[in-house]
Each structure stands twice: as structure tokens, then as C-alpha cells.
Amino acid sequence: MVCSLGIEGSANKIGIGIIRDGEVLANVRRTYITPPGEGFLPKETAKHHREAILGLVRESLKEAQLEPKDLDVICYTKGPGMAPPLLVGAIVARTLSLLWEKPLLGVNHCIGHIEMGRFITKAQNPIVLYVSGGNTQVIAFSNQRYRIFGETIDIAVGNCLDRFARIIKLSNDPSPGYNIEQLAKLGTKYIKLPYVVKGMDVSFSGILSHIEELAEPNKRKNKRKKATDEITDEGEVSYSKEDLCYSLQETIFAMLVEITERAMAHCESQEVLIVGGVGCNERLQEMMRIMCLERGGKLFATDERYCIDNGLMIAHAGAEMFKSGITMPLEDAFVTQRYRTDEVLVKWRQD
Template sequence: MSPRFTEKGYFIALGMEGSANKIGMGIIKHISTANTWTDALREMNDTGKAIVMANVRHTFVPPAGHGFLPREVADHHRKHVVKLAKEAIDCAGISYTDIDCICFTQGPGMGAPLQTVVLCARTLSLMWDKPLIGVNHCVGHIEMGREITGALNPVVLYVSGGNTQVIAYSHHRYQIFGETLDIAVGNCLDRFARTMKISNDPNPGYNIELLARVGAQSGQLVDLPYTVKGMDLSMSGVLAFIDQLAAANKYSVETLCFSLQETIFAMLVEITERAMAHVDAADVLIVGGVGCNERLQEMMHIMCKARGGSVYATDERFCIDNGIMIAQAGLLAYRSGFTTPIENSECTQRFRTDEVYVDWRY
């Protein structure tokens, strides 16, 4: 691949995200004066310089006690995708002619919602005569987290509804050092919220966090299964166990939420610290929707401080699925010379983080 340079002094990308229950559009701008690959690499590795021009999204919220079905989410995305694309361009104050590339989530995620995003991206690519850039959802989270926080080379804890991974960068790959063996941490929390009929508005994880703060005041920590296997962890057992406790009606919902959070977050901190020791890193970057949880950030901060390091995290604008993270990762790939031919732009529900060749990093 040949790197791209620009005479106009900047690159602009439109990013589309729709791998789960959120449909998002983001527009990002990179200032660039590079005319050599060395200078371009320096620009792309100098975090904190990208300009967020627009970051809009809409969330499908099912009733309490219910999850979301792919078909229903896809219907939701189709209803909102055109309006959000127009809103993003209006918010950015640009014309479609200013956009250099169309970036879209290629996977992983839910099949039907992903297809909605792919079809919209292809349509705009053909209408506007712009190249397509397929983006790995996980890499999008990482690159936006690095850009916003300025974290240089941290161990990454990626925690969301569909993914739980401990990641570190090496030799142009985001290598996975540990991950869930069954369900993701966000899925564990969401399914417990359904058991307890906790509201999904704005999201079940946030409402569990609020209930857990109340439960923490009592100081009652229920003993739950703690399953760490080397660098990996398992959460299906703790979910089954706490569902049984909920059915027995022995503890308050606040106590159960507190106990669940403390247990699974301790597991996450343990495998993250083990990865840090392995790669000799001091800092941690938390990304993904669950990364907004302030208790998880606090527990990770305690561990990092003891190791002489720091924890980096963002707020819900960038932690929770959004279009700007897809625009950021996609634009980095585009500037490196990458494009996705339209015949190869199909989405996939399985797209490993370490499958992506990260050409834009040293």
C-alpha cells in the first residue's frame, strides 16, 4: 500500500457505526502537511490532534426485562441512518465534496444491524464517488481512546456488550493477551438487568452502576464465583449463580448489583495487571461501553497507581459505540493507503482484533 498525502492541508472522514443497538455518524478531520511517509507516520502517531467535527447517534431502547433482537435493531437503524448522516454533515458545516473517505463498521457485531450500515456506506460511496474503508469495531474503540486520552502505548482493556479483551500493541498488530471464554462483561451485566427487570434507559449497565453505589453503602458483599484462568476469564458461571440468588430473594437488588460489579471487575483488573507485567507496561487504557463505569475506572486506578502507572478512560461520548471512532480508525487506515473495494465490503459477525494490520503505528 502507498501512503496518501494531501495538498489541501487536511483529510476528512465520515464514519458509520451500527454493530449493536446504536446507530452513529461521526466526522473527523486530520490536519496534515506531510509529504513523506516518515512525516505522515509522525503525524498519525501524535495523538490529540484530530478535530471532532460531528458525533451524533441514536439508541434502540427495549422495554425493561427485554433484550434487543437483530431484526428490531436493524429496523431502528434503517429509520434513523439517513437523518443522522444529514445531521452529521450539517453539524460539521461541510459539504459531501469535502469528505475524503466513507468509513464503516465491517465487524464484529450483530449481522442485521451491520448490514444496514454496510448498505448505507456503499450507497454513499457510489453516490459521492468516495472510497470505502472497512473498520474493525474493536480497533475503532482503541484508536479513538488513544486519540482522546493521549495514551501512547498502554495495555488496553476492551470491555463492551459483545467483547472482553486485554490487548497490547506489538509489531503492527493489536495482540490479544486475554479474553472471555464465554460471554462478555457487558452481556453479563445486561442479562442480569433483564433478570431483575432493571431499566434499559439509558442503558442497563449504567443503571446497575447506580444501584451498586447504593449497595456499596451497606458493605455487604455476597460471595460469588470468581473464575480467572491464566489470562482469560469466564462469566457465565457468576451470572448463573447470581440469577439463582435473585430467584431466592435473599438479597436486595442493590446488594446483588454491588456484588456482581465488584467480582467481575476484580477479575478484569487481575488479568489486566498480568498482561501489564508480561509486556512491562505501566499504563492502562479502558475502552468500550463498560469502560464508562466509574467503579471499574477506580479499581483500575488503584492497581495502576500501585505499579507507578496511570489509567486512561473517556466518557460516554467516546466509550459507548459511536461513529467518530470508526471515522478515526478508518482515516488512519486510509492515510496509510488502505481502501476496501466495494466487492469486499461485506460485513462479518466475527472479526478478530488481531486480524487487522496496523500500518499507521510505529
């Protein structure tokens, strides 16, 4: 029996989770929310995490009805992520490990998402689409590693959505991507945007630049006008926020579906698992489900409790590592901002 406490704080969410032999005992989380039009900066995010983390540790133990002596291992997010927020989790994890005399393990954030998704959905050996604010990867397991078959060559899909939300001054509560999703449901007109798939990789920066010009007509020249377009005083074509959000989602999600389907064909897989914060998007799930059904496959996805950054995913992945015999000396308890998914030897899984 292994009881694991996990700390996740790689971006604007700080979370603590506790799991014992596959039983979820606690999953508490706080989100640093900035005013509309503003992103979250590392220094301010770390301050938010410092102020919240000890209270969350106490809350998680209370929710789990456990004492520190009941824990077997302390786990924290080693990377990837923003350094100052990551350091908050690492320092607290090291401190708790010493105070409570428990082993310590650093967990790859991406591996945490994948293992949480597999645990919740019971997917066997799926193609994984990992989509979040900082990462966009298509992944398959082979020879005890999660191999990256395709990824973004510039910014992540979540970053693209978040930055567009700032451009059109959407609220960051509960998240920019969620608010874009709600506006997109009201969109009726598809606006053609750049579609950038390069082999198995995707690019979102050009799409973002293009749609920014469409959202801010004062910054562009009007080259084409249609009778259905609303014309501003300056003679520029104006698009509604709803149509822009709808068009952005449809375009970037179609790109993700394309490279995921290609990975399914290459690996002869009939399963797709979507993980990461953007994986909560219902439209992305719908588009991926249609593709899977057309191939005779099946889609696996989770809700916001498990796909958005949380401490439980770190606790679960850490427990799997611990049970497989992986150990980590205290002097190795640092953080790595660029910690790739395929760097981790997945000793707890067999091909």
C-alpha cells in the same frame, strides 16, 4: 488533510461521526431501547437503524457544516457485531460511496474503540482493556497488530451485566449497565460469588447463573440462613437488588483488574487504557486506577461520548487507515460478524 465520515451500527446504537485531521466535527447517535426485562433482537435493531441512519447522516453534515464534496473517505463498521444491524451501516456506506464518488473503508469495531481511546487520552502504548456488550479482551500492540493476551471464554462482561439487569427487571434507558452501576452505589453488603480467572482468560457465565439463583429465591433451596438476612414466606434468603449489583460489579471488575495487571507485568507497561461501553463505569475506572497507582502506572479512560459505540471512532480509525494507504475495493465491502481484533494489520502504527 483527511476528512472522514464514519458509520457505526454493530449493536443497538447507530452513530455517525465526522473528523478532519484530528478535529472532531460531528458525533451524533441514536440508541434502540427495549422495555425492562427485554434484550434487543437483530431484526428489530436493524429496523431501528434503517429508520434513523439517513437522518443522522444529514444531522452530522449539518453539525460539521460540510457538504459531501468536502469528505475524503466513507468508513463503516465491518464487524464484529450482529449481522442485520451491521448490514444497515454497510449498505448505506456503499450507497454514499457510489453517490458521492468517495473511497470506502471497512473498519474493525474493536480497532475503532482502541484508536478512539488513544486519540482522546493521548496514551502512548498502553495495555488496553476492551470491555463491551459483545467483547472482553486484554490487548497489547506488537509487530503492527493488536495482540490479544486474555479474553472471555464465554460471554462478554457487558453481556453479563445486561442479562442480569433483565433478570431483576431494570430499565434499559439509558442502558442496563448504567442502571446496575447506580444501584451498586447503594449496596452495602458483599455477597460472595464465583471468581473465575483461568490464566489470562475470564469466564462470566457461571457467575451469571449463580447470581440469577440468588436474585430469584423461589428457584433455589435455602441452605444457609443468617440473622441479618431477610427471610421470605417460603423460608428463602432474600438479597436486595442493590447488594446483588454491588457484589456482581466488585467480583467481575476484580477479575478484569487481575488479568490487566498480569498483562502490564508481562509487557512491562505502565499505562492502561479502558475502552468499550463498560469502560464508562466509574467503579471499574476507580479499581483500575488504584491498581495502576500501586504499580507506579497511569490509567487512561474516556467518558460516554467516546467509550460507548459511536460513529466518530469509525471515522477516526478509518482516517488512520486511509492515510496509511489502505484501500478497499467495493466488492469487498461486506460485513464479518466475527472479525477479531488481531486479524487487522495496523499499518499506521510502528513498534
